[in-house]
Amino acid sequence: xxxxxxxxxxxxxxxxxxxxxxxxxxxxxxxxxxxxxxxxxxxxxxxxxxxxxxxxxxxxxxxxxxxxxxxxxxxxxxxxxxxxxxxxxxxxxxxxxxxxxxxxxxxxxxxxxx
Amino acid sequence: xxxxxxxxxxxxxxxxxxxxxxxxxxxxxxxxxxxxxxxxxxxxxxxxxxxxxxxxxxxxxxxxxxxxxxxxxxxxxxxxxxxxxxxxxxxxxxxxxxxxxxxxxxxxxxxx
Numbered sequence: 709x710x711x712x713x714x715x716x717x718x719x720x721x722x723x724x725x726x727x728x729x730x731x732x733x734x735x736x737x738x739x740x741x742x743x744x745x746x747x748x749x750x751x752x753x754x755x756x757x758x759x760x761x762x763x764x765x766x767x768x769x770x771x772x773x774x775x776x777x778x779x780x781x782x783x784x785x786x787x788x789x790x791x792x793x794x795x796x797x798x799x800x801x802x803x804x805x806x807x808x809x810x811x812x813x814x815x816x817x818x819x820x821x822x
Numbered sequence: 823x824x825x826x827x828x829x830x831x832x833x834x835x836x837x838x839x840x841x842x843x844x845x846x847x848x849x850x851x852x853x854x855x856x857x858x859x860x861x862x863x864x865x866x867x868x869x870x871x872x873x874x875x876x877x878x879x880x881x882x883x884x885x886x887x888x889x890x891x892x893x894x895x896x897x898x899x900x901x902x903x904x905x906x907x908x909x910x911x912x913x914x915x916x917x918x919x920x921x922x923x924x925x926x927x928x929x930x931x932x933x934x
Contacts, residue, residue, distance in 0.1 A: 739920065750826070750910050750924025751866065764921060799865055808920025809854050813865035 710734065712814030714800050720820045726788035729817045732781070733802030740777060741811060742785050743799040751799055751813075757783060795821045824849040828911050828925035836933050841898040843928050845911030848892070853916040855887055855894045860908045860927065869896070869909075901932045 713732040721727050733740050738759050743751035754773065756764040759780040768775065772791070777783040787794055797818050801811040825848040835841045843857075854873055858866035872878045872885040872894070884897040894913075898905055908927040915921065 748830075749926050750912070751922070752924070753921055756920065764919075803920065809856070809871055809914060810868065811920075811922065813867070816865050 712800055712802055712812055714798075714814040714817055716817055717815060718818050718820075720822065721790055722822050723792055724789040726786065727790050727819060728784055728786045729798050729800075729819075731783045731785070731800030731814060733783075733800070734804075734812055736804060737802035737812075738780065738805050739803045739808055740783050741801040741803075742775060742783070743801060743813075745797045745799055745816070747796070754785070790819075790821045792821050795819055824852075824913070824923050826911055826913055826923050826925035828909075828928050830926055831929040832931050833928055834931045834933060835901050837901060837903060839901050839932075841901045841905065841930055841932070843896040843898075843909050843911075843930065845894045845896075845925055846892055847894070847911075847913045847923075849913065849915065849923075850889075850892065851915055852892075852913040854914040855885070856912040856914070856922065857883075857885060857894075857896045858910040858912060858924075860910055862907070866910055898930075901930075903932045903934050906930060906932050 740757040742754040745751040757777045775785045797816040799816045800814040803811045827846045856871040857869045860866045872887045878885045882899045886895045910927045911925040912922040
């Protein structure tokens with residue numbers, strides 16, 4: 709079974725530029741999560757989707773961050789414009805229906821904003 | 823603000839010893855408790871989770887939960903160099919919230 713797929717794995721951009729991350733969850737997993745992990749910290753939830761609905765986006769900085777999961781499968785997280793402090797690892801995770809306690813993480817996208 | 827506290831370490835143990843990792847949490851409403859392992863440059867990997875007070879064993883790993891003291895621990899028996907990683911404690915509220923709140927992690931080094 710393929711795991712959670714994320715791309716790109718690495719991204720370097722200059723501040724004020726836009727950037728987008730893509731995630732494809734494990735097949736059959738209807739719940740998708742985007743987490744942010746700063747160096748030396750644990751992951752922090754940005755947004756959670758149940759199918760195509762964002763059910764928890766309370767931690768998403770909506771002035772510059774947006775996300776979508778139009779067909780309830782893959783998802784895109786966007787930052788526009790990026791700031792220096794956005795440099796971090798962006799992790800996507802998914803879980804099967806009714807089993808949110810079992811979250812499988814993708815490899816992450818490491819973002820560096822210069 | 824819900825908090826999960828862990829000693830950042832590093833915790834260093836010799837090969838074959840028992841490694842003991844500790845975690846405390848602030849939200850008494852937390853229902854589920856998780857231990858993730860994260861190798862350097864990799865993503866977190868779920869080791870085990872526990873719901874009820876007491877011990878839960880899975881191979882060389884034992885999770886211990888004391889809700890009254892708001893304390894979770896992970897014991898790793900017969901530690902191996904391959905266990906060297908950061909161990910993240912996480913908690914989840916009840917119902918279908920499914921939001922994990924992570925601690926900062928404890929770096930474990932197992933010396934051959």
